[in-house]
Amino acid sequence: MSTEVLEARATSLRAVWPAILGLSVVFLVEMLDNSVLNVALPTIARELHATASDLQWVTSGYSLLFGGLMIAFGAIADRYGTRRVMLIGLTLFALASLAVLAVRTPAGLIAVRAAIGVAAAMTAPGTMALCFRLFDAENLLMRATGFISTVGLVGLAVGPTVGGLIIQVLPWQTLLVLNVPVVVLATLCIRFGIPADDPAHRNRTPLDLPGALLGTATIILALWTASLAVEDGLLAAVPWLLGAVAAGVGFVVRARRTAHPIIDFALLKRPLVGAGLAYQAALGLGMAVLAYSVSLQLQLVWGWSPAQAALGNLPQVITMIAVGPLVEGFVKKAGAHRAGIVGAAAVVAGLLLYGLLGRYGYLAIAAALVLTAAGMRVVMVIATVTVMRGLPADQTSTGAALNDTGQEVFSSIGLAVTGTIVASALSGSLADLDATAAHGFENAVTTATLVLTAVCVILAGWAARRSAAHSLADHGSR
Structure with a gap:
């Protein structure tokens, strides 16, 4: 068959x-x-x-x-x-x-x-x-x-x-x-x-083997840089960051000079592909700041046990599972373009709620987890479908890999940014916070969340514009 x-x-x-x-x-x-x-x-x-x-x-x-x-x-x-x-x-x-x-x-x-x-x-x-x-x-x-x-x-x-x-x-x-x-x-x-x-x-x-090697080196070095920045501080990660930049420049030069690059940058100019990847990048940043901060805040600042902190994250898991079956109907009713905007807005609203009010009580954290999870669930499906629909049939596996890698890289960048901001605000160990250090931790989390939220807004806004361009072109062709 x-x-x-x-x-x-x-x-x-x-x-x-x-x-x-x-x-x-x-x-x-x-x-x-x-x-x-x-x-x-x-x-x-x-x-x-x-x-x-x-x-x-x-x-x-x-x-x-x-x-x-x-x-x-x-x-x-x-x-x-x-x-x-x-x-x-x-x-x-x-x-x-x-x-x-x-x-x-x-x-x-x-x-x-x-x-x-x-x-x-x-x-x-x-x-x-x-x-x-x-x-x-x-x-x-x-x-x-x-x-x-x-x-x-x-x-x-x-x-x-x-x-x-x-x-x-x-x-x-x-x-x-x-x-x-x-x-x-x-x-x-x-x-x-x-x-x-x-x-x-x-x-x-x-197959562009040199391009594949340079691309792989760029991503691995970027992920390792982010990991070191969180674990050992930004200074320890600088040499690896320089290596990632050098490999990235080499990858771009190779892609522009070879007849058959491993990633054709012309594909990124397609509205559907560009919009989907920008949405995935925004999701990666948003997921990172919550993944890093919420459990630490519950345990180190509020004194919750690991088991209690795990239960405290349940609203996010439950929401993602519950919203899943509803995404199709919502997208059908609102349209993919509007649904993407609504989902991204929910993510941004949840991040703002956590960044500004999360320190004042668990109810704000729970509401933030629900909002971001619901928004992420919608945008995640739309972004994946959008990227895949915008690709030629003989490049779908590359596109799927680019989609997943983009989110993972931006998630690592979000973790590195959050970890660096928190580390710069604290002089001692995270394991033993006094009242002053706890206040500094919360201020640092607020700063990191607002910084990454601002980047999320920029990425989601650009994605919405690219999606709108496709919608107008598609409508005009009918």
């Missing part, structure tokens, strides 16, 4: 449920591996005699390679088959997860995490690219995108909790070994639920 026939028949999610299940599981395991191992770090430190630096690489190794390699593997998938690259990535994911059973040293665990990061980068671009292969109707694309992203967000939210429960009764290695049956399920669903890649739809241009 050809891809075109399947697309014509896919008039509901139920008609292609194995494919949707498989793609959802892939996204779930990617999100789980972002956070599930963090809860076991003290146990890992004791059993493997790991240093603080070792633990940092255990957590960073996955995210650096995952974020840094997505664009390169997206370009590879467009040329050699999106489904094929995803299935290879899933196989590597399972084998690397099983390899944890042989780990006896911190270096061994770092290598395992790095291999899993590479595997995740191979699978990530295909999640949305293969989803868009299944449907023509935009409402079905939004419904499928919303369902897949909801599964992933739930995994990200419950990962630490589930991990904590598991290591109470089982060895910490179980947290990675459990990837194997999940990956097997995903592999079966994708192999039998999605048709083989159609050679006619592949990108026939040669």
